[in-house]
Amino acid sequence: MNRDIKFTATLWLVALLTGLSQAEGPRRVTDEAQEARRKQLEDRAAVVKPIAKELAWLKIPWVLDLKAAQMAAEAEGRPLFLWVTGDDPLERC
Amino acid sequence: MSQNFVPAAINLYRVRQANDGSRELFHSIQRQKDQYQGIWIVSPDGKVLAGRHDYNDFKNGARELLETIDASLAAFGPVEARRLNRAEKHARAVAPGDTISAETISVLLPFRGRGVRDDGSVDLALYVRQVLGGGRETIPAGVEPGRAWLWDGPYRTDGPPVIDTVSLSADQWRTFAPTTVEPNASWSVPEQVAREFTRLLTASSDQSAMPRPDDATVAKMECTVESVSGGEARIRLSGQWEMTHAIEQDKNRLLFGAATARGIAVYDTDARLLRSLLLVFDGTIRSGRADASPNRTGAVAEWSSR
Numbered sequence: 001m002n003r004d005i006k007f008t009a010t011l012w013l014v015a016l017l018t019g020l021s022q023a024e025g026p027r028r029v030t031d032e033a034q035e036a037r038r039k040q041l042e043d044r045a046a047v048v049k050p051i052a053k054e055l056a057w058l059k060i061p062w063v064l065d066l067k068a069a070q071m072a073a074e075a076e077g078r079p080l081f082l083w084v085t086g087d088d089p090l091e092r093c
Numbered sequence: 094m095s096q097n098f099v100p101a102a103i104n105l106y107r108v109r110q111a112n113d114g115s116r117e118l119f120h121s122i123q124r125q126k127d128q129y130q131g132i133w134i135v136s137p138d139g140k141v142l143a144g145r146h147d148y149n150d151f152k153n154g155a156r157e158l159l160e161t162i163d164a165s166l167a168a169f170g171p172v173e174a175r176r177l178n179r180a181e182k183h184a185r186a187v188a189p190g191d192t193i194s195a196e197t198i199s200v201l202l203p204f205r206g207r208g209v210r211d212d213g214s215v216d217l218a219l220y221v222r223q224v225l226g227g228g229r230e231t232i233p234a235g236v237e238p239g240r241a242w243l244w245d246g247p248y249r250t251d252g253p254p255v256i257d258t259v260s261l262s263a264d265q266w267r268t269f270a271p272t273t274v275e276p277n278a279s280w281s282v283p284e285q286v287a288r289e290f291t292r293l294l295t296a297s298s299d300q301s302a303m304p305r306p307d308d309a310t311v312a313k314m315e316c317t318v319e320s321v322s323g324g325e326a327r328i329r330l331s332g333q334w335e336m337t338h339a340i341e342q343d344k345n346r347l348l349f350g351a352a353t354a355r356g357i358a359v360y361d362t363d364a365r366l367l368r369s370l371l372l373v374f375d376g377t378i379r380s381g382r383a384d385a386s387p388n389r390t391g392a393v394a395e396w397s398s399r
Contacts, residue, residue: 030320034327038357044373048391049220050254060094062102066115069101073137078172079165081098082122082133089102 062089096174097166098134105130132158134165142168205258207397209366213263217370217394221296223252224391233351233377236387243389251389255298259289259394269370271318274326274362282314282332290314291336293374293392294350301341302348311335311351316358324363330356330372337383349383352376352390369397 063069066082073080083089094100108119122133122141131146143165148154166172204210206218227248229241236243265286271278288306297303306312314332321327332354340346356372374392379385 034319034357037329037355038371041355041357041371041373044248044375044391045220045371045393045395047224047248047250048222048254048373048393050256054254060100062100064102064104066101066103066108066111066118067113069099070118070137070139073099073135076099076175077137078175079098079142079169080133080135080137081094081100081162082103082135083101084103084105084108084119084130084133086105086130089104 094162097162097172098175132161134162136169202258206395207399209266209398213266214260215266215396216258216260217396219255219257219259219293219392219394221255221257221293221374221390221392222250223296224389225249225251227375231375233353233375235351236377240386243387248391250391252296255296257292257298259292261286261289265289266367269316269328269330269358270360270365270367271316271326271328274318274321274360276318276320279315279317282316284312287312287314287332287334290332290354290372290374290394291334293394294334294336294352294376294390295338295348295378296390296392302338304336304338304348304350308336308338309334310337314354318360321362324361325368326360326362328358328360330354330358330370332356332372334376347381349379349385350376350390352392354392354394356394366398367396369395371395 062083063072069080069082103119108115110116118139121139122135125141126133126144128144128146131144133144134142136142143161145158145161148157150157202216204216206216209215225243225248226246227244229244232241232244265283268282268286271280285306288309291304291306291309291312294304295302312332312334314330317329319327319329333352334354335351336349338348338350340348352374353376354372354374356370358370359368360366361368372394374390374394376390376392377387378390379387
């Protein structure tokens, strides 16, 4: 009797572990595939996105008004650096 | 730049309209060094010290500009290094005649690429630039063999980045969230929402050449829930766009763009909110004719909840 119970329990345990293993197997593959795709997308995005060197101009405290800039230059006794374009230089061209 | 000068970024058209003395000052500067736009270095009393609007050698353009800057400083004489503390920068950022810096942009655009406004709208951060490489196996249909070299070598940049933003209303944003949170559930983003990404088909920040949502002739986006676990659903995104844009002021000049996109999004199944989104575009742009030789564009749209 005890041996039958042990045998049945062992079968259940084997079946349970087999089932878990089968259920976990494909899921791991899916996770790995998702992770690989996420990394591939992030690697591509990193190429397109600006690097720090390309954003160096953002560190400059640009004044957007010529008169205000001239007044600051007079007050501080230093020259103006004017960056002039046919639209807002810091926005859309 | 920040230490020796008062740096100013000036809109040519706006300064011509100004009635605070800026117009006269600018005309005087232009008369002294005649150029349509570009760089002028000017003493506080309006005397032009140097100017530049192009380069003798594009590859050495940065060095040439540095030489111009050095020459202007030599002509002006010594200046004391300028110090702007954080408080001063922010004071300027919110005052008339304010300045723009990375800090200021984060103040002005606090939702760019992150977070949700109280009204449920979001701003996706966009980036576009011309690219090369990635492998000939990724060449889209319709590219003539003579341009296949554009796909040779590793995926890499071929021009400066364009930085932009697209705002999506709460209703538009909601279309990226699943209504059925279970694996393989799929849905289409409405065409009207997909059209908002048409801007990513050119690596131009010139508005005359920038395609608008109405320029899209194809705008499709599909979403599929790939997995649900640990309180989050992972969503796979794909899309396809085509557009024809007429250059402003020259309606006979047409631009033809096409792109596909792949992406991922993460959805919080407990909070029922999107946590992140990343879309990566791969496209071609042709100028003049639909069968003209293409150039390539790469683009990114991204957002995270924090």
